[in-house]
Amino acid sequence: MRTLLLLALGCPPDLTDTAGNDSREPIPAGTRPCEHPEYWPYQVQDEAGRFTVHHRTAAEADMAAEVAAILAVSFDVEVDGLGFRRPLADAGLCGEDAGFDVFLWHGIDTCYADVFADNPETWYDDWFSYVVVDPWGPYGGEMLDSTLAHELNHACQASDDWWDAPVVFEMTSALVEEVVFDDDDTYVTYFADFQARPDWSFDRDDGYATWFGYGASMYLFFLRDRYFDGDASFAADMWLGLRSEPGAADDPALNEPDFEDALEVLLQDRAGVSFLDSAVEFARWRWYTGSRDDGRHFEEGALWPEDALIVPETLAAGDSANPRPMVLGNAYYELTGEPDGALVVEVEAPGEVALAIQALPGLDGSDGEALGDGPGRYEVTLGADGTRALVVTVLPTWAHDPDTREDTRYALQLAALPVEEPPPPR
Numbered sequence: 001m002r003t004l005l006l007l008a009l010g011c012p013p014d015l016t017d018t019a020g021n022d023s024r025e026p027i028p029a030g031t032r033p034c035e036h037p038e039y040w041p042y043q044v045q046d047e048a049g050r051f052t053v054h055h056r057t058a059a060e061a062d063m064a065a066e067v068a069a070i071l072a073v074s075f076d077v078e079v080d081g082l083g084f085r086r087p088l089a090d091a092g093l094c095g096e097d098a099g100f101d102v103f104l105w106h107g108i109d110t111c112y113a114d115v116f117a118d119n120p121e122t123w124y125d126d127w128f129s130y131v132v133v134d135p136w137g138p139y140g141g142e143m144l145d146s147t148l149a150h151e152l153n154h155a156c157q158a159s160d161d162w163w164d165a166p167v168v169f170e171m172t173s174a175l176v177e178e179v180v181f182d183d184d185d186t187y188v189t190y191f192a193d194f195q196a197r198p199d200w201s202f203d204r205d206d207g208y209a210t211w212f213g214y215g216a217s218m219y220l221f222f223l224r225d226r227y228f229d230g231d232a233s234f235a236a237d238m239w240l241g242l243r244s245e246p247g248a249a250d251d252p253a254l255n256e257p258d259f260e261d262a263l264e265v266l267l268q269d270r271a272g273v274s275f276l277d278s279a280v281e282f283a284r285w286r287w288y289t290g291s292r293d294d295g296r297h298f299e300e301g302a303l304w305p306e307d308a309l310i311v312p313e314t315l316a317a318g319d320s321a322n323p324r325p326m327v328l329g330n331a332y333y334e335l336t337g338e339p340d341g342a343l344v345v346e347v348e349a350p351g352e353v354a355l356a357i358q359a360l361p362g363l364d365g366s367d368g369e370a371l372g373d374g375p376g377r378y379e380v381t382l383g384a385d386g387t388r389a390l391v392v393t394v395l396p397t398w399a400h401d402p403d404t405r406e407d408t409r410y411a412l413q414l415a416a417l418p419v420e421e422p423p424p425p426r
Helices: 058-081 141-158 166-180 186-195 217-227 234-241 259-271 275-285
Strands: 042-045 051-055 100-104 111-118 127-133 313-316 330-336 342-348 353-360 369-372 376-381 387-396 413-418
Touching: 042 058, 051 058, 058 100, 058 141, 058 166, 111 141, 127 141, 141 166, 141 186, 166 186, 166 217, 166 234, 186 217, 217 234, 217 259, 217 275, 234 259, 259 275, 275 353, 275 387, 313 342, 313 413, 330 413, 369 376, 376 387
Parallel strands: 051 100, 100 127, 313 330
Antiparallel strands: 042 051, 111 127, 330 387, 342 376, 342 413, 353 369, 353 387
């Protein structure tokens, strides 16, 4: 079973309880709370019966009440507002009642959603779930509201499908935590790792080595703001659309439909574009963040930190470059030359992939100008400051599957040349 964890970053653990001491025997590492309720004899129940917060001592009652209040808001927005399916009622399989269970584990210094049994009543791969959180640890305090919204969303995801491309779990929960608690901008810290790797496929799983999978939520923010009128409920519809039969845990190729299939349907039906069309436009939007924000892209893009800017290489006449992006990855360049001048860019690429070559911004006042979809020579007019951005996106010519994708890189060759002067008239 997959356990979805936030990366353990932050301050050293605080092992004292709210009364200033901790005489309890530590809970053994690896304990599964549903199997050991004796460690959590106290509880706070949601008035609507949706969940129970379990805690260890009477001194933790105030914290349990705070967690319950945050969860109530999160349920209201995620389930009643956005339309996610609520965590499955477990009929007392975990805890004493049928509600969803959350365990406060002082000193574990992390938080996670996990599952403990599949649901035999449905055809698709939904599971009973629970959440563990240390609200006194590095993901508590000012982060507690976004932490709980994030982990609750993982539990909601388990009600549709627990086996999918890892990145879709994290990108969805990162989107949702911002929607639930709009004033808490923890989500912007995820973007630096994502933007620093524009050559990676944005559906890549890096095994939680970086925050890339969380920062990939930028793609869902893009979809919300570009195609769905600022309404994040499309994400709940996406999860409904990726329900699949059991078996993908042993063979990922059986995970059909995957999240990109689900998005293909939603985008075609509601916006008249394909998933790959969205990937090409997303390559443009990624450029316009922080100090490059122009007020026409991400809703809060101007607030995003400068370390979340794409940093391009520079190409002037006579320069060449040899980027190696993955499929759905990009290579960004800043073309430089004379003010209002022009450069010719020669592009070579392997025959098995397609390309989307764009210059930013567009000469017509748009955010970008399509130059071509394959190798060739492209003349690019520069701006009044003698610069213009170029982005080359590698696209598959086959049915791309995020569950079976590989980290293959495709060798491109770019050369910047001066525009040839026309011969004098005879």
